[in-house]
Amino acid sequence: MLGAVRGGCLAFAAAVLLLAVPARASDPSEEVEPPSDESCLECHEIETARTRSESGQKVDAPHVDVTCVDCHADLETYDAESGEDHDSPLKPVPCADCHEDSAEEWQESVHAHDIENATVAAGCADCHGSHDIRDAKDHHSTVYPLNIPSTCESCHRPNPPADHPAPAGEKASEYEKSVHGEALRKDGLIVSATCASCHGSHDVRPPDEEDAPTSRRNLPETCGSCHAGILDSYLEGVHGAAFVKGGEDVPVCNDCHREHAVRDPALADSSVSSSLVAETCARCHADDQLANRYGFMASRSLSWGRSYHGIASEYGEKQSANCASCHGFHNIFPSADSRSSVNPDNLDKTCGRCHARASAAFARIPVHSLVDRDSNFIPWLVRQVYTALVVGLIGAFAVFVLVDLFGRFRIRMRWGPPETDHVDPVEWHDEDLLVSPSETFERMGYTARLQHGVLLLSFLLLVVTGLPVFLHDSEWMHALLGIEGGFRLRSKLHRVAALALIGLSVWHLAILAMVPGARRWFRRMLIGWQDMKDFAHDLLFSLGAAKRRPAMGHYGLVEKLEYGAVLWGNLVMIVTGTILWRPDWFLGWAPLWTFEVCRIIHGFEATLAFLAIIIWHMYHVHLRPDVFPMSWAWLTGRISRSEMRDRHPDEYLRILEQRREEHRRDIENNNS
Numbered sequence: 001m002l003g004a005v006r007g008g009c010l011a012f013a014a015a016v017l018l019l020a021v022p023a024r025a026s027d028p029s030e031e032v033e034p035p036s037d038e039s040c041l042e043c044h045e046i047e048t049a050r051t052r053s054e055s056g057q058k059v060d061a062p063h064v065d066v067t068c069v070d071c072h073a074d075l076e077t078y079d080a081e082s083g084e085d086h087d088s089p090l091k092p093v094p095c096a097d098c099h100e101d102s103a104e105e106w107q108e109s110v111h112a113h114d115i116e117n118a119t120v121a122a123g124c125a126d127c128h129g130s131h132d133i134r135d136a137k138d139h140h141s142t143v144y145p146l147n148i149p150s151t152c153e154s155c156h157r158p159n160p161p162a163d164h165p166a167p168a169g170e171k172a173s174e175y176e177k178s179v180h181g182e183a184l185r186k187d188g189l190i191v192s193a194t195c196a197s198c199h200g201s202h203d204v205r206p207p208d209e210e211d212a213p214t215s216r217r218n219l220p221e222t223c224g225s226c227h228a229g230i231l232d233s234y235l236e237g238v239h240g241a242a243f244v245k246g247g248e249d250v251p252v253c254n255d256c257h258r259e260h261a262v263r264d265p266a267l268a269d270s271s272v273s274s275s276l277v278a279e280t281c282a283r284c285h286a287d288d289q290l291a292n293r294y295g296f297m298a299s300r301s302l303s304w305g306r307s308y309h310g311i312a313s314e315y316g317e318k319q320s321a322n323c324a325s326c327h328g329f330h331n332i333f334p335s336a337d338s339r340s341s342v343n344p345d346n347l348d349k350t351c352g353r354c355h356a357r358a359s360a361a362f363a364r365i366p367v368h369s370l371v372d373r374d375s376n377f378i379p380w381l382v383r384q385v386y387t388a389l390v391v392g393l394i395g396a397f398a399v400f401v402l403v404d405l406f407g408r409f410r411i412r413m414r415w416g417p418p419e420t421d422h423v424d425p426v427e428w429h430d431e432d433l434l435v436s437p438s439e440t441f442e443r444m445g446y447t448a449r450l451q452h453g454v455l456l457l458s459f460l461l462l463v464v465t466g467l468p469v470f471l472h473d474s475e476w477m478h479a480l481l482g483i484e485g486g487f488r489l490r491s492k493l494h495r496v497a498a499l500a501l502i503g504l505s506v507w508h509l510a511i512l513a514m515v516p517g518a519r520r521w522f523r524r525m526l527i528g529w530q531d532m533k534d535f536a537h538d539l540l541f542s543l544g545a546a547k548r549r550p551a552m553g554h555y556g557l558v559e560k561l562e563y564g565a566v567l568w569g570n571l572v573m574i575v576t577g578t579i580l581w582r583p584d585w586f587l588g589w590a591p592l593w594t595f596e597v598c599r600i601i602h603g604f605e606a607t608l609a610f611l612a613i614i615i616w617h618m619y620h621v622h623l624r625p626d627v628f629p630m631s632w633a634w635l636t637g638r639i640s641r642s643e644m645r646d647r648h649p650d651e652y653l654r655i656l657e658q659r660r661e662e663h664r665r666d667i668e669n670n671n672s
Contacts, residue, residue, distance in 0.1 A: 035080035040068045046131045061134050095124045105202035115165065127151055143201070145190035149175065152195045174261035191226075198222055216252060223253045233331035240330075242294070249290060256280055272329075274318045278304060281323045303368040311472045315487040319354070326350055326367070361588035369596050379596040386604035393608060397616040400539075407542025408625055416544030422551045422649035423656070434659040440638040441655075447511070449637050454504045455566070461497035462573075463610050465490045470603040498577055505570050524555060527564070531557040551650040558620055562612075569609045576602040 037050060049061035069075050071093045078086045096103030106112055111122035127143060134141035142151045155166035158173055175181045175195070183192035198214055199205075205212035213222040220243065224231025234240040234253075242250040256272055263270035271280045282301035284290050291298035304310045304323070312320035326342055333340035341350045347363035355362060371379045411419050423431060444452065468477040468490060481487050511518045533550075535557035540546040576598040579586045583595055622630045626646070633639050644652045 034069045034076045035078055037068050039080040048131045049133070052132075061132075061138070063133050092123075093125075099124075102202045109200075109202060109204045110206055111204055119164075121166070122155060126155070143196075145192075145194050146184060146188065148194040148196055149181065149184065171260040174259075178260060178262045179264045180262055193226060197226070216248070219252045219254060230330050233329075236333075237328070237331040238334055239332060249284075249293075251284060255283070272324070274320070274322050274325075275313060275316065277322045277324050278310070278313065297368070299370055300368050303370045307367050307369070308469070309367065311469055312487050314472055315468070315478065315481050317487040319488075321354060325354070357584070359584045359588075361586075362584035364587045364592060365583050365595060366592055369592075371596060371600065376593060376596060378593050379600055382597050383600045383604070386600060386608075390604060390608050390611070394611050394615060397612060401615065401619050403539055403542050404619075404624070407544075410542070410544055417541065417547045420541070420549040422549075422653065423645060428656060430660070431656065434656050434663065435641055437641055439641050440636075441641070441644045442637055443633040443639045444637040446637065449634065451504060451508060452634055454500060458497045458500040458504065459609070459613075461493055462501065463606065465494035465497065466603075466606050467610070470607065495581070498574075498581070501570060502574055505574065525560050525563050527557065527560050531560060551653070552648055553650040554648055558616075562617055562620075565609070565612065569605060572601060572605050573609075576605070 037048075041051070049059050049064040050067075052061075053059040053064055072090050073094075074091050075086060106124075111120065111126075113121050115121050129142050134144075136143050138144060139146065141147065149172070153169075153172045155164060156169050156172045157166070158169040160166045160169055172195075176185065180193040183189045184194065200213055205214075207214040207216075209215060210217065212218065220231055220234060220240070224234075235244060239250050243252065258271050261271075263273075265272045265274075265277075267273060268275055270276065278301060285296065286298055286301045288298045290296075305314065309321040313322060328341050331339075333343075335342045335344075337343060338345065340346065348358055348360050351358035351363045370376060371383055373380045410416055425431075428434075464480075468481050468487075471477050481490055512522055513519075534552060537546055537550040538552075538556075541549045579595070579598045580602060587595060621634075622628070627643070631639070631643075639647075644655075
């Protein structure tokens, strides 16, 4: 009986226990609580806006009231007290649940695209961070203006990893060196353009999409969001007007300033610096197709490059006028527009920015002038004539040198007639009595040597400082003027040398006018028929076609031609140089083509003089085998008896006759 009672009690207790288990599981008050942030932080050592706030920091962050489970919803059923690990990895955080508008923009951007590794290019956490997302106004935020370049460059870098091949890393590097990047990084100007300023933030689009802020059609407005005044000026100008009309090949901001490598115009490597702006403009203005389409001259860049401004700029002269100096920067107008800085009515004011004394006549100086047959016939013809003249004369000088050298070689090899001795030893048996072997003869007086010295120095300085302009395409000329301010120094020295040459010419003419002996000397320098016959006869003798060398006097045809060339060359160089120096004295009444003619004559005449001296004068006076390496007459003013005897036999014979006659009279006087 007692056993039956005990068995019944145990069965009842078991039934109660079985019924109690499901009843407790169905009680809502006993469901598993989602893990708290504190329980998450026991394992995950991370910093959040909440942890910073609880530590006493002043926090103004968007997620300060957001818990771990608010973002990681798959942890809601995780029992943190069970001691078991939760599933890993967790599902991606659905930021779009709260940030719907931004998510929609991102879905249309390049960052939402798959980069062929089952991963989007850049998600929310890649730019904003994950647990400690900060307000965009927070200096420590990854999307604060100062930090945006670093955030973008974490992917867009020159050598991106293979698993995340973000493009345009080199452009990010260019941005860092740009005026925008340096203003942001070095100066801390958060108003400076960042990646997001131009490309957008969530809705970054490729530039080839029509609605992208960096597309060609939208770029002026994008840049104008900061540079509003410049945008207005651009739209008023000829480029902006054509752009508004739908022109697809007219320049917009990045065509001149580049895209990411926007540099301060004051820097030498800026695409719009004084040294490179002409090259930048030439990208369009040297294009024949664009020129035909828009009605401008494709030769403008070439013609400017050959002008004084272009040559000075080529040598690194930063103060020289360039395209922007005259035409303006953004508000460029056609020359027919009264607002244009190159309108004829405004040219004197435009030129006056650099040339204080610029007048209307000065403003007429042709800057874009090309010397061709169709557009500039007279200067073209003058250039053709001078080209033929230089080639012909220099060729003749070279032939003269070669013939003379051949004659000396012929005589040494005893081919044909031997060297002529005009002093017959039988007739002039008393030569040594009349003229001592050590005696020297005056060739140049003191005044002549002084004039020759001034001429030499001024000419050399004119050549050294003038040829770089005429031969500006030569690399060695650039090396010559490669120093800072070299071209400006060249200009000053050229004018100093020019004044010296003018002073010398005035001095020489004054001597000829005031000194009777100088006038007699000048008459002796006039070329006569006998001079030409003697010159031809001398060449024939060198070739072996004449038996005797002619007896030359104090001056032969060579010396007379050289003196005449100096007179003529000085006159031409002074006249043309004065016109080039002060065109405002000249272009008020002369046609414009005369300026270009003066440039051509001045350059060719200088080249001709330089080559004539190097090839003809230097050989004839200093480099002949009988006087090599130099005749000292230009320093001492005297030549030896042997040189007088061989080079000027006619004068030497007259001296012998005169001295023999004087000797005879002396004997007669002594005998009487």
